[in-house]
Amino acid sequence: MSKIIKPLHYAALLDTKQTEQGIKLIKEFFQQNISTELRLRRVTAPLFVLKGLGINDDLNGVERAVTFPIKDLGDAKAEVVHSLAKWKRLSLAEYKIEPGYGIYTDMNAIRADEELDNLHSLYVDQWDWEAVITKEQRTVEFLKDVVRRIYAAIRRTEYLTCETYPQLKPFLPEQIHFIHSEELLAMYPDKTPKEREDAICEKYGAVFIIGIGGKLANGEPHDGRAPDYDDWTTVASDGRMGLNGDILIWYPVLGRSFELSSMGIRVDKESLLRQLALTGKEERQQLYFHQQLLNDKLPLSIGGGIGQSRLCMVLLQKGHIGEIQASIWPDEMREECKKLGMSLI
Numbered sequence: 001m002s003k004i005i006k007p008l009h010y011a012a013l014l015d016t017k018q019t020e021q022g023i024k025l026i027k028e029f030f031q032q033n034i035s036t037e038l039r040l041r042r043v044t045a046p047l048f049v050l051k052g053l054g055i056n057d058d059l060n061g062v063e064r065a066v067t068f069p070i071k072d073l074g075d076a077k078a079e080v081v082h083s084l085a086k087w088k089r090l091s092l093a094e095y096k097i098e099p100g101y102g103i104y105t106d107m108n109a110i111r112a113d114e115e116l117d118n119l120h121s122l123y124v125d126q127w128d129w130e131a132v133i134t135k136e137q138r139t140v141e142f143l144k145d146v147v148r149r150i151y152a153a154i155r156r157t158e159y160l161t162c163e164t165y166p167q168l169k170p171f172l173p174e175q176i177h178f179i180h181s182e183e184l185l186a187m188y189p190d191k192t193p194k195e196r197e198d199a200i201c202e203k204y205g206a207v208f209i210i211g212i213g214g215k216l217a218n219g220e221p222h223d224g225r226a227p228d229y230d231d232w233t234t235v236a237s238d239g240r241m242g243l244n245g246d247i248l249i250w251y252p253v254l255g256r257s258f259e260l261s262s263m264g265i266r267v268d269k270e271s272l273l274r275q276l277a278l279t280g281k282e283e284r285q286q287l288y289f290h291q292q293l294l295n296d297k298l299p300l301s302i303g304g305g306i307g308q309s310r311l312c313m314v315l316l317q318k319g320h321i322g323e324i325q326a327s328i329w330p331d332e333m334r335e336e337c338k339k340l341g342m343s344l345i
Helices: 016-038 085-094 140-164 181-187 193-204 269-278 282-286 288-294 308-315 331-339
Strands: 040-042 048-050 067-070 076-080 102-110 123-132 177-180 206-210 244-251 256-265 301-307
Touching (some): 085 288, 085 301, 140 206, 140 308, 181 193, 181 206, 193 206, 193 244, 193 256, 256 308, 269 288, 282 288
Parallel strands (some): 040 102
Antiparallel strands (some): 206 244
């Protein structure tokens, strides 16, 4: 049970009925806000894709996808998605989306290798979104502008939730703070990446950490990233690498940092080849997705995922994501959570 974060004096502020109503309120309001803010059209997304096309999200590159044979395709293997990072970019081309517009979808995934705790579940649900951009918009400043828009939508949703349920008090700061992962390492050289996130989030309340995937001054990346969707090697005007990052907040219920979104400007041809070489994945150049990109069939884009259950957990001020979504948990974890006042669905 060492993986369970035990909030002190925890008590759920909403009962089961209010929680379910609150989930519906948040999901409906937020997706309307984010689609308007970023000019996104809703599309239908797959739960699984064919294996071997390079379409599935590789996350950190080590997680195993859930696979199964398809009888009517000669037992060809399908993979349950990890996320839709690459599929969305193919869809932008298919729908012929113009620059300044994009798509979003309800993404449901199974991540069988996830280490289960208050924040991590086998079941992942998020709003996956992707928008077409121009070459001139592949900058850190444009990335920051999009982050501010997403954060504004989150705060508007927090306001509505707290107005609907007065027992909930707003805690998100007005502004989100930006910091590069290299700066963060320099500030806290003796801390682990997770400890650095906790320290900076406690200081500012809401933070966007830029540049995740590339090696820092200590020879280690802040966190892992697959080489073929986010651009984490392009050198920006400030001399630092990376056009991607994570939105994190300080979550007082658990007394720790809390990631709400991973996002970034996507690889172009040059950064794709560079990152495949850096990670020893050059063979992926022959896969369908990569060939489409290398042959100029895909638009330049920015995109990411925003956790649905995670956002509901934060805005309803719950102690465990299992209070928001139905998933599978070890019996010992259920018992321990029940004693702590966290009733898992």
